[in-house]
Amino acid sequence: MPSTATLTERYISATIRSLTPEVQDDVRAELEGSIADAIDARLEQGDDPAEAERAVLTELGDPGVLAAGYADRPLHLIGPRYYLVWWRLLKLLLIIVPVCAMGGVAIAQAIERAPIGTMIGAAVTVGISVIVHVCFWVTLVFFILERTGADTGVKWDVDQLPEPTQNGAGRADAIASLVFLVLGVGAVFWDAFIGFFPTEGDPIAILNPGLWPWGITFFLGLFVAEALLTVVVYARRRWTIAAAVVNTLLAAVFAVWSLTLLVQGELLNPEFLRFVFTDNGVTDETMRILTVITGFALIAFPIWDIVDGWIKTARARRG
Template sequence: MTATLTERYISATIRSLKPETQDDVRAELEASIADAVEARVEQGESPADAERAVLTELGDPGILAAGYADRPLHLIGPKYYLTWWRLLKLLLWIVPVSVVGAMVLGLLLSGATVGETIGQSVAVGMTVLVHLGFWTTLVFVVLERTGADTGMKWDVDQLPEVQEDGAGRSELIASLVFLGIAAIAVIWDRVRGFFPTGGDPIPILNPELWPWGIGALFVLIVLEAGFAIALFRQRRWTTTMAVVNTVLALAFAAWVLVLMLRGELVNPDFLAHIVQAGGDGFAAGDAEAAENGGIFRILAVLLGFGIAVGVVWDIVDGWRKAGRARHAIQV
């Protein structure tokens, strides 16, 4: 005997429920469907059309069964969604950057080529992103399904402090003071020398950079000062300001890294004095580091890596502030 649509619908609904609840749900559905069909028939519909219309209104039996079982039909519900999203964003900011940064530094120190460094770092970064997203989400899926209580509850003490946009008077003063100290340090290094030798101090920066190389650096310092003043007068970060900040940061990185790669940044006399003062101990250390290019190459890689990290952070911070300012205006 062929089962009716109602029987098929009820069977599909209760099959995934616990055995002890199936009879009660079956009786409830049979009664409610019968009443709804009878009401439609009294309004002039045929029994077959009325039955089909009632079952259509009830919807997918899987969704109805999930409601009876109090079983969520989503990976992460409202209870844990914000906690999951905030934790995932924090991890995505910290873990991939740290792993890829360590990978790049290690490869550069080992003498890997630029192509090898980029290829392996991208591969590792993608792997970290996939695993981080999957395992973090899986943990919250398990919490959602088991109904576990993480003990994390919101209260007013968690409200974030009001963030400054980096365009105030104190930021302007700090920027100008820092740039002024940098300019004075460069001039002092050339005129008086910074590194003590037991006699007259010697410059750390290569004297041959004067006037053109150092002149380019002073131009960048003046442009940075002008940018700080313009930002203060603008009173907020904009997309244009973020672009200018990016260009200035990249220009400074290019000035340092190009001279460093060409071996023209540091005073040769300064390096020679370090070698002489280091004696046998320095020679032994340099011999151990010979496979990686020697101690000076390792120090150059560390310095270049530190500068690159600082420049990237400056660029990202500028765009972040511009985005926050734009969002504040839209709100």
């Protein structure tokens, strides 16, 4: 078993070796004195000298941590001064940047007529890469700020206190949803009988007239089902798992139905497309690109509706 002097010296050497030469002697003297005093106190209580020395050094802890305290050097990557700013910015960027990058890659692959497997693989690969880069570079910036002591310029005051979290089941949410649904139904009828797109003659409908009556009836049925769901959620004053599941099914049915019609060329009025695009020199390749972008929009909005429903459900369960 090593002697008391040897253990103490090993501990002190491990502590001061990462310190600057200017402070090593002072720290050595301080540690020697404090360790000796602590050992003497234990010896007075009847402890064995070797065990007393070992206990004192154990209480002092890792010499690297002790040295960091003497050097005023943080051992954390992001400290409390910057942590919340780092975390909030990182979450915001991880919500926005990967989704935009994956969407852009998927659209580009679709325009190039890539197989669906290739499209998904490319989007996922880019998404993972973007997530890694966002995490690394944001953390690196805050690491530098932490080590240099720079000011982020973010100051907190009481005006930044968040409003109470809403679960999407209040009266205002219900009214807004119903108004939106009514406007949607009204837009369908307006498009069919009056037309949104003016011409020198009769207005041209945007939706394919061939959808009447059964296609439009199915479409309006989805609107009615969504309205009923809104009423049920408001009546219960909260989102439930059942409501989220129904909302998911409605959004998925709408996405699949509208996307299928778009791919088959049965969603939009051919006369409208010809008058607006073909007759104005728009090429078939450009029309295909516009179709791809429209298709992604028909997928993106239902996905957002699904995610929003489950977020509200999670908030309601936490509440």
